[in-house]
Amino acid sequence: MRFGVVIFPGSNCEQDVIHAVNHLGHEAGYIWHGDTDLSGFDAIVLPGGFAYGDYIRCGAVARFSPVMAEVVRFAEAGKPIIGICNGFQILAEAHLLPGALLRNVGLKFLCKTVSLRAEESICDWLDVPAGTVLRVPINHNEGNYICDAETLERLKANSQIVLRYCESDGSTAPGGSAPNGALDDIAGICNERGNVFGLMPHPERVVDPLSGGTDGAVFFTAIAKHVAEVAS
Amino acid sequence: MARFEIYVTYKKGIFDPPGATAERALQNLGYSEVAQVKIGKYIQLEVADGTSAARIREMCDKLLANPVIEDYRIETVGEA
C-alpha cells in the first residue's frame, strides 16, 4: 500500500500528509505536479496549501498541471483519490467533483478545530459508522461550498455528501453549523462513483496524539483497508 | 498590441460574500441609499494584434472564469 502525495507549486501540507500516513504505518511518496507516472501508487492525495498562490481562483491554475490528466485517469479507474482543502478546491476546478468553494462568509481565514458528522454516503474512505462525530481542524479562507439546487439534490439522492459540519453532539445548529457558510453544512463530498473524495478539514493534522489528536486516522486507514482488500 | 477587458461576475443566485459584506459596511457607514453591492473581477488583457475574440473567450472558459459559478463579458478596447 503506497499513498502518492502530489506537490503543486504552492502546496504546503504535503509533508504533513506523508507524516500522517507514515505515522499510521503506511508507505507514501511525493509526486511532482509535472510528473505523469502514477504507477506504483495505490491512492492519490491532493494536499492542502495555496497552489499557485490561489491566484485567479483557488485551484484554477493547478488543475492544468500535467499530473492532473493522470489523476483524472486514476479516478476513472475507480482508484482512491482524496483532496484535502486546497486539494478539494483543485478537484472541484478540475470538475472531478461538482460545485465550487467560495470565500468564507465572515471574510476571514479560519484555523480552528471543528466538529464533523460522518454521513451515510457511498464513499468508503471514512472508516466510521454514519453519525460519528469527529474533531478535525479546518484551515482555509475559501471553504464555503456551493452548488446549484439541482446538483445538491443529486448529491443527496446519490449519498455523495460524506461529511457535514455539526455541533459537538452531532446536531445541527438552527442557522447551520458551517463556520464558513457552506451550503447545507457540507464539509466533504464524493463523486458519483464514490472514489474521489474532497473535504475542507485537515485529517492529516490529527493522527498523531502529540500534535492534536487521532480523529483523522480513520480517513487514511479506510483507504489502506480498501486497497488491501482489493489486492487480496 | 490589442487590449481586451473582461468582467467576471457571480452567476445569478450565487451568494457573493465580499459583496454582501461591503453592502452592509456601506450601510453602517451611513450610506443608506445603497441597495446592493456585487464584487467581481476586472481583468485587463494585453495580447498580440489580431487575437480573435474567440481566443479570449477560450481563455475565459478555461482559466479566467469558472463557468460553474461565474459569468463573464468581454470588451474590446482597441490598441494598447
Add this chain to the structure above:
Amino acid sequence: MARFEIYVTYKKGIFDPPGATAERALQNLGYSEVAQVKIGKYIQLEVADGTSAARIREMCDKLLANPVIEDYRIETVGEA
C-alpha cells in the same frame, strides 16, 4: 434604482501578483499571444435614484478601494 460600475485597479508601479500569475499560466497553456494580464475589481453598485457621483466617490475612497495602492474609475450605468 440607479446603477454605477466601479473599476478598481492597482496604481501604476504597484506589483500585481495575481495578474502576473495569470499571465504566466495563460502562456503555459499555449496562449503565447498574451503579453500582460492585470486583475482588478469590478464592483456593481445599486443605489437609490438621485445618488450623486460625489457620494459614490466618497464610498470608494472610504471603503471600496484602498487609495494607498489602488485607483478607481466610476461609470454611471443608469436605471436598474
Add this chain to the structure above:
Amino acid sequence: MTLETLSPELAPKLAVELGLKHDEYEKVVEILGRIPSVTELYMYSLMWSEHCSYKHSRKALRMFPTSGDAVLQGPGENAGVIRVGDGWAVAFKMESHNHPSAIEPYQGAATGVGGIIRDIFTMGARPIASLDSLRFGTLDKPRQRYLFEGAVAGIGGYGNCLGVPTVGGEVYFDEAYEGNCLINAMSIGLMREENLTRAVGSGPGNLVLLIGSTTGRDGIGGASTLASQEFDEKAEDKRPSVQVGDPFEEKLLIEACLELLANGLLVALGDCGAAGLTSSISEMASRGGVGVDIDAAAVPQREDAMKAFEIMVSESQERMVAVVTPEDLEAAQAVCAKWGLRSTVIGRITDTGRFVVRMGEEVVADMPAATLAHDAPLYDPAMERPAYLDEAQAFDPMALGHPTTPEALSAMLLELLASPNICSRRWIWEQYDHQVMVNTVVLPGSDAAVLRVGDTGRGEMSERGIAVSSDCNGRYCYLDPYTGAQIAFAEAARNVACSGGRAAAITDCLNFGNPEKPEVFWTFYESVRGLADACTAFGVPVISGNVSFYNESFGQPIYPTPTVGLVGLLDRVEDHCTMAFKQQGDAIVLLGRTKAELGGSEYLKVAHGLVAGKPPKVDLVDERLLTDLVVTAIRTGIVRSAHDCSEGGLAVALAECCIAGGIGAKVDAEGKLPPAAELFSESQGRVVLTVAAEHYDALKTLSATHATPCTRIGTVGGDRLAISGLADVSLADMRAAYEPTLERLVHGADTLQSEELTEG
C-alpha cells in the same frame, strides 16, 4: 572611466535630501576621493541610514552578551543560530515593519513577515514558525481598528500561504501607539548544523545570480520624488512607497533556495531586504573581502526606464541574491526553473575589493565595497533622564481608593478579563494557520508555543522540542526602562518555562522614538542595559535583533518597547505543559510571592485610567531559580498545569487557567495585602502550578532546593472561581468576559468609519 559625477553644488544638496548628514557626505567624498555619482550617493545614503547601519545604536548594543556554548552564529548575519542537540539547530530573528504598516496595514505586515522569513532561509534553515508582536492605539478609534484588522489579515495572508505556522505573539492597545503602531515579526527556522550557510561572497570569477521577482520602483521612498524632479524633465507623480507582497513567489523561493543549498550549488546566499541589491551585495562582498561587478541593466525590471540607482536601491520583495561558480550555474538555474522562478546573472565577484555598478557599458558607481557596510559613522548620542519620570515614579497607587467588597472585586476581575490587553487573543490566532507542519504541540492560547523538532515528512524526526514566546510590556518600560526591559525578558523566560522550555537564547526588536532626542536615547540605553543585565544573569545570549527608531507621531514618542523573542529548549517534547487546569482535586500552588505592586498595572489603567507608579520589582536571581524550578518540576512529570502571573495579577492568572481548562477552582486568600493588591498586583517571579494533591510535598521539597516560596493556595474543581472572601465568579461569566472582546471591538461597532480611516 566614464563615471559621471554630480555637480559640486548639487551633490551636497541631494545628500541632505537623501538623509545624509553633512559630515557623512564629506566622509563619502573622502572615501571616493571625488564627488559621488547619483548612484553612489543613493547607495551610501541608504547603507549609512539608521536602518542599515545602526549608527546610533551600535555602541549600546555592545552591552549584550552574544556568545555561549550553544551559539553557532551570533549577531551580524541575517539571523542568529543556536544548537538544539542531536545535530539540530534553529535560526531566529525578529524585525519591525512599523512604518510601512502604518501606511497600509495589510501589505505592510505581510511584507514584514516575508522579509523576516527570507532572513531565516538565507541561513539554510527551513522556516518552521512565526510570532507577531503588535501594538496599536485603543480600538474605540476606527483607524486603529482598521490598522489592527489589516495587520492581522496581512500576517495571516502571507504566513498561511507559505505554510509556515504563526504560533504565537502578543498584542497591546494603548494610546501611546495611536500615531505609530508597532508590527514586529519573528521567524524561526530549523536546520541540521552542517547546513548552516553564511552570506559571504568569495571566489573572484564566481557569478552573482538574482533569483525571484522582478525589480520595480517599490520602496524607493520619498527621496526619489525629489531626485526625479532634479534629474528628469517631467516629474512623475509621487509614487506609493507601499510594496505588495507575493507569498506564492516567496514559497517558491524557500523551496528552491533550500534545494540549491542541499545540492551544494551555492557559494553564498543573501536576501534583498532594506536597501535591496545594494545591501545584500555589499554585505556579501565585505564579509568575504572581495569586490563585485554588477550590471544593473541585466536586472529584470518590471517598470520602464528605470535608472541604475533605482534598480540598486529598490526594495521590491521576494528576491534573493546568490553567488554560484560558473560550473554550477546551469544546475542552479535548472533548480530555479523547476520551481518556476526567474534567475538571472547580474554580475560577478572580483578581486578588486570594489563595488562597481554598470548600466550596460556605462560605469555608474565604483567604490570600496566594504565602506558601504562598515564605514558608516557611529554616534554616541546625548542622553538625558526624561523629566516625566520623577513624577510618574513618585506616584503611590496604594494611596488611591480600591474596591474591597467581594461584589466590587468580582466585577473588577471580570472587567479585567474583558480588557483588550488581557482578553483572549483567539480572534487573532484563529486567522493564522498555527498547525501546518504538524509540529505545534502547544497551540496559541497558553504561555509559550511548543514545537516538535524534526524534518516532518521529509527526513528525520527527533524527541526534542522548542518553546517560544515574545514579550514586552511597554508601560513598565515607560515608567522605568531598565526594569521594564528586564521584565520583558523575565516574562518571556517564565512563559517558556511554564511550557517546559529551558531559556536558550533571545532575539529582540527595540522600538523607540527619535534617538537624536536625549530623553529618548536615555530610555533606549537604559532598556538595552536592563536587557543585557537580564541576559547575563540568566546566561542567555542575544543572537540577533533589530532596532526601530523614529517611532513618533506629532513629536510624541511611543512607549519604549524592547520586545524580547525568547527560544527555549525541551530535551523531550513530551515533557511540555499548558496553562489549563486539568483535573478536579488537583492542588493549586503559587510559586513566588505577591507584593503590593500596582504601579503600571492593567488594573490601575482599567480601574483608575492611570499609567503611573513604579513598575513591579524584578529580582533576576529569583527569576532564574523560579524558571529552573518550573522546568525541573515539569520534567519530573508531576506538573499538570503551569501559568505565570503577568498582566492582571494572580486573579487573572487563575481565571485564565480555569477558562482554558473549562473547570473552576477554590482558592484561599492570604489576606496580608489589601484585596486589590492581593488579586491584581503584577508582582514578578510568580507562577501558578497544579499538581495532584499527593505530589504537593514533592513539589514543596523541590521548591526548597530552588529557594523559591511555594504555597498551596487552593484546589481545582467546580464551575466557579472562588477566592475566599474576595471574589467569586462563574466559569460562564469569566468566559463571557474573556472570549468575545476583540471580536466585539473590531466588528461590533460601525467599523471602517469615515475620514478617520485614512487620516494620519
